[in-house]
Amino acid sequence: MGTTGEDFDVVVVGSGAGGLTAALAAGVAGLKAVVVEKTELFGGTSALSGGNVWAPNAPEFQRVGQKEDPEHVLDYLVKIAGDDVSTERLRRYVDEVPKMMELLESRHEAFEKRFIWAEDYSDYHPDQGGNPRGRGLWPPVVDKRRLGDDAQYLRGGKVRLPGAPKATWMTGIDLHDLIALRWGGLRGWKPVVRLAGRTVVTWVKRSDMATGGQALVARLYLALKQIGVPVWRNTPMQALVTDEGGRVIGVHVVRDGRPMRLTVRGGVILATGGFDHNAEMRHRYHPLIDHTWSAGSPDNTGDGIVAGEQVGAALELMDDAWWMPVMHLPNAFPLQVLERSYPGQFIVNSAGRRFVNEAAPYTDFVHVQLENHAAGVSHIPVFMITDDRAWKRNVIAFRLPGRKMPSDWLDSGLVSKADTLEELAAKIGVPPATLAETAERYNRFARAGRDDDFSRGESAYDNYYGDDSYPNPNLAPVDKPPFIAFRLLPGDLGTKGGLLTDSDARVLRMDGSVIHGLYATGNTSASIMGHDYAGPGATLGPAMTFGYVAANHIAAALRSAD
Numbered sequence: 001m002g003t004t005g006e007d008f009d010v011v012v013v014g015s016g017a018g019g020l021t022a023a024l025a026a027g028v029a030g031l032k033a034v035v036v037e038k039t040e041l042f043g044g045t046s047a048l049s050g051g052n053v054w055a056p057n058a059p060e061f062q063r064v065g066q067k068e069d070p071e072h073v074l075d076y077l078v079k080i081a082g083d084d085v086s087t088e089r090l091r092r093y094v095d096e097v098p099k100m101m102e103l104l105e106s107r108h109e110a111f112e113k114r115f116i117w118a119e120d121y122s123d124y125h126p127d128q129g130g131n132p133r134g135r136g137l138w139p140p141v142v143d144k145r146r147l148g149d150d151a152q153y154l155r156g157g158k159v160r161l162p163g164a165p166k167a168t169w170m171t172g173i174d175l176h177d178l179i180a181l182r183w184g185g186l187r188g189w190k191p192v193v194r195l196a197g198r199t200v201v202t203w204v205k206r207s208d209m210a211t212g213g214q215a216l217v218a219r220l221y222l223a224l225k226q227i228g229v230p231v232w233r234n235t236p237m238q239a240l241v242t243d244e245g246g247r248v249i250g251v252h253v254v255r256d257g258r259p260m261r262l263t264v265r266g267g268v269i270l271a272t273g274g275f276d277h278n279a280e281m282r283h284r285y286h287p288l289i290d291h292t293w294s295a296g297s298p299d300n301t302g303d304g305i306v307a308g309e310q311v312g313a314a315l316e317l318m319d320d321a322w323w324m325p326v327m328h329l330p331n332a333f334p335l336q337v338l339e340r341s342y343p344g345q346f347i348v349n350s351a352g353r354r355f356v357n358e359a360a361p362y363t364d365f366v367h368v369q370l371e372n373h374a375a376g377v378s379h380i381p382v383f384m385i386t387d388d389r390a391w392k393r394n395v396i397a398f399r400l401p402g403r404k405m406p407s408d409w410l411d412s413g414l415v416s417k418a419d420t421l422e423e424l425a426a427k428i429g430v431p432p433a434t435l436a437e438t439a440e441r442y443n444r445f446a447r448a449g450r451d452d453d454f455s456r457g458e459s460a461y462d463n464y465y466g467d468d469s470y471p472n473p474n475l476a477p478v479d480k481p482p483f484i485a486f487r488l489l490p491g492d493l494g495t496k497g498g499l500l501t502d503s504d505a506r507v508l509r510m511d512g513s514v515i516h517g518l519y520a521t522g523n524t525s526a527s528i529m530g531h532d533y534a535g536p537g538a539t540l541g542p543a544m545t546f547g548y549v550a551a552n553h554i555a556a557a558l559r560s561a562d
């Protein structure tokens with residue numbers, strides 16, 4: 001079978017939010033572009049995600065009166081990431097993210113509804129200049145039927161509470177409101193009524209709603225369709241093509257089983273996600289981690305990173321990831337964003353001791369977990385210790401409060417239950433006397449509403465998913481048997497190390513020189529967040545923004561060459 005070919009201005013590799021935004025910017029700039037996607041499904045991890053986009057000064061923030069001094073935003077980024085990332089790249093992000101969001105909004109047919117401010121979903125470090133009111137935007141929901149036949153190829157699915165009717169759908173805001181309800185009737189049942197009403201309407205109209213990251217990807221895909229930029233599914237990139245001077249001039253792909261060489265006049269934009277599920281790379285860079293704990297898209301195997309490395313690219317931040325504690329349940333690893341903020345739980349290592357502010361931002365939590373593990377005390381897994389009161393009051397692992405615990409949780413030995421803390425300690429293999437001592441100290445702090453060891457509950461971020469019926473929304477005693485222990489593992493939302501890029505998203509060599517014709521964004525590139533995470537949406541925001549930057553850089557270069 002011979003190789004066929006086709007010429008483009010831009011080839012975008014990968015159909016997550018980074019790739020689709022790059023292709024949109026290229027198409028709007030009048031370039032001949034194509035997106036090649038390895039799998040049958042488009043959307044990558046982006047379509048599995050919450051879809052929150054960290055976008056300070058986006059048009060929506062201007063409309064809701066949350067305009068900020070860009071220097072203030074930059075100062076925050078420099079503080080949290082400046083040791084590892086150039087100020088130039090950070091400044092570029094601050095300057096370009098509002099323009100990228102403007103581009104989306106300008107595609108009226110696909111983005112006919114406004115993005116929604118995740119109000120009070122605080123930046124992750126309000127103590128370092130982060131905004132406690134939040135800089136994240138949720139994408140507006142969309143009926144997938146608008147995608148026509150292509151809807152079946154959109155990756156991802158609905159967030160559903162067990163037992164909820166099929167037609168029920170939830171946004172990030174609904175989830176927050178439902179959790180805050182606490183089933184104690186304290187806040188009224190408004191969110192439940194809202195969900196019930198919506199379920200009926202959805203059922204009557206036979207709608208098929210996409211929310212979160214699926215909605216973001218669906219809308220980007222619609223925008224591409226409207227300007228005629230194709231997305232070729234089942235088309236994995238195999239390798240980059242370079243000329244004798246080292247410039248990237250195309251890609252080898254296999255399209256529906258047939259080898260093809262795509263030649264580019266402008267450049268190739270790599271947006272293939274991270275190496276989340278490349279077992280060999282994970283073992284090399286993250287020896288303590290099992291890739292099955294990652295919530296990243298199963299087909300993200302570092303292809304863009306490997307291809308870039310083969311043409312001489314420098315790699316950075318390979319030891320890091322968008323870490324996320326996950327609960328170890330039979331056949332499931334639910335993310336632990338909410339539960340760690342609830343009062344009425346504390347988390348211990350194998351020595352039975354607390355080691356961190358449980359409610360800390362997820363990536364920080366795992367950083368401490370891994371550092372402590374390396375120091376000699378096992379922190380894989382760690383144990384969330386909770387009690388009957390908290391179980392009956394909170395949504396835990398997507399189960400409504402107080403519902404019977406699934407028998408396989410206990411039968412598998414992954415979740416343990418006991419009438420005393422000492423008994424529980426014996427079941428999970430931590431020293432009983434130490435666990436009792438830890439509980440006693442924690443309960444003292446909880447009753448006083450102040451955590452003298454780890455300052456839990458003192459940040460607006462901690463409080464967001466807390467329970468404000470307590471004086472400290474993140475602290476309540478753990479003293480009502482039976483006690484329960486959940487195992488938590490260091491999972492992730494995807495990896496964050498990859499190809500080193502400059503402020504134009506161009507890929508660099510070790511000596512700092514540019515590999516002409518090659519661009520990278522999203523988790524294929526070394527993150528502009530360095531080892532940190534600015535706030536909700538701080539992975540999608542940069543992925544989309546530097547996709548946009550790359551496409552515009554190519555457009556400008558082609559214009560000046562013509």
Ligand SMILES: Cc1cc2nc3c(=O)[nH]c(=O)nc-3n(C[C@H](O)[C@H](O)[C@H](O)COP(=O)(O)OP(=O)(O)OC[C@H]3O[C@@H](n4cnc5c(N)ncnc54)[C@H](O)[C@@H]3O)c2cc1C
Nearest residue numbers: 014016018038044045046050052237273522523537539540
């Ligand atoms: C449950 C969950 C919730 C999250 N919530 C948020 C959130 O609310 N906000 C936020 O900012 N981040 C969130 N994240 C993280 C975020 O989703 C990712 O960091 C982001 O989607 C990465 O985008 P990307 O464009 O780099 O890659 P992806 O979206 O993963 O896209 C990469 C695409 O490239 C394709 N590909 C791979 N190899 C090849 C190849 N050889 N040829 C062609 N195509 C290839 C893949 O199949 C995939 O479709 C969440 C993640 C998870 C798992």
